[in-house]
Amino acid sequence: MFLVSLIPIRPELPFGAPPERSDAARNRERLLQAARELVAEHGVDAVTMDMLACRADVGKGTVFRRFGSRAGLMMTLLSDAESDFQRQFIFGPPPLGPGAPPRERLIAFGEARIKYVEEYGELARAAAEHSPQNRHDAPPVVLWHRHIEMLLRKAGLDRDPWLMALSLGATLDPERMLHSLRAHGIAPERLAASWRELVTRLLKDC
Amino acid sequence: MFLVSLIPIRPELPFGAPPERSDAARNRERLLQAARELVAEHGVDAVTMDMLACRADVGKGTVFRRFGSRAGLMMTLLSDAESDFQRQFIFGPPPLGPGAPPRERLIAFGEARIKYVEEYGELARAAAEHSPQNRHDAPPVVLWHRHIEMLLRKAGLDRDPWLMALSLGATLDPERMLHSLRAHGIAPERLAASWRELVTRLLKDC
């Protein structure tokens, strides 16, 4: 078996691109470390790009050259967790990974997403802010979406599974779930139970 | 029958509050007219608060005193359309209004929301931007949500209808549907068909 590379949260540079200059690499590390510290100290929402530039002892232009935008920074910070998550539902053990029936995998997928949002929700929300493009068409989002669509097809749901996957994905939207969890104090188990109910009913006679 | 007042998109001032001063009323009209003109001329997303203050010949402070925020302005601009929509699903003729079976009402509700988003989607999205509070807990959103919950209950869905209504509401989220319609070019009829499918399956054996 050869490894298929996972879809990175930030697309890599084109293949022929020249390698990163040493000062650039050093600054990238400094920025990432500073960002993680600031997030840990003040919370995602309180971290500003100026603050980050200052803490990393780097010009503001450098921060934006590196990450493109605040959302881009947050995506980079999420990148490891995201890769892990992808590995689990693509290659991992059942019921999340291959081997279980599609309905079970779908239920497990939702449960895993809920746990993911509990842990990384603020980052995920910040990574999607200020652009429907970021929210709906970021590579990992497209991948989740296709995964759900694939499971729906395998479960025998043949009527426009792509749009149905969109609807199910909407239910699992980080901002929405985070709001339920934090602002309304809904227990994660209750979210999971409702997801199970939804999927079960949807795939009842397929 | 006596009329129950609809839930306003922006809550009115408390009952004992003094009436609006005449200059304030004049400025409010000027602002609303200017806002509608600017939206018509440049599109929702291009309208800035400074622009609006300038066009209405009013200080910037006045704009924010009146509407609180950009989102508040957009809610006010939506208010009439929103009231109409509420009237239709609460008092209007079936299948959207009372009289039809709950499943049919739910399907009609989604279809009406799709038409609403086709017409007012940009405004609705701008009215929800920059705050999960605006997006999820604005009075009209809470009303839609309760309406869906009520229909689910009447249809016999008894397992946590509140959360299930949240999931269905997520499917009908303006930003999401607008993105499908505009960025992906999905036909409204296709969205409607998928919604019908979703509701039908969900309520199959209730």
Add this chain to the structure above:
DNA sequence: ATTCTAAACGGACTGCGGTCCGCTTAATAT
């Protein structure tokens, strides 16, 4: 070592949403 150049850098600058506060004025009381 010197030269060359494209990448990287930094920080002043812009535009926007939103706030603050000293001034003005509509409405009321006398």
Add this chain to the structure above:
DNA sequence: ATATTAAGCGGACCGCAGTCCGTTTAGAAT
């Protein structure tokens, strides 16, 4: 009419994301 006062007003100001452009520097070529 005049005085009183609280609501309303306006625009300077702030913080933030994101851009621009003159300067610096890493790394290659000689």
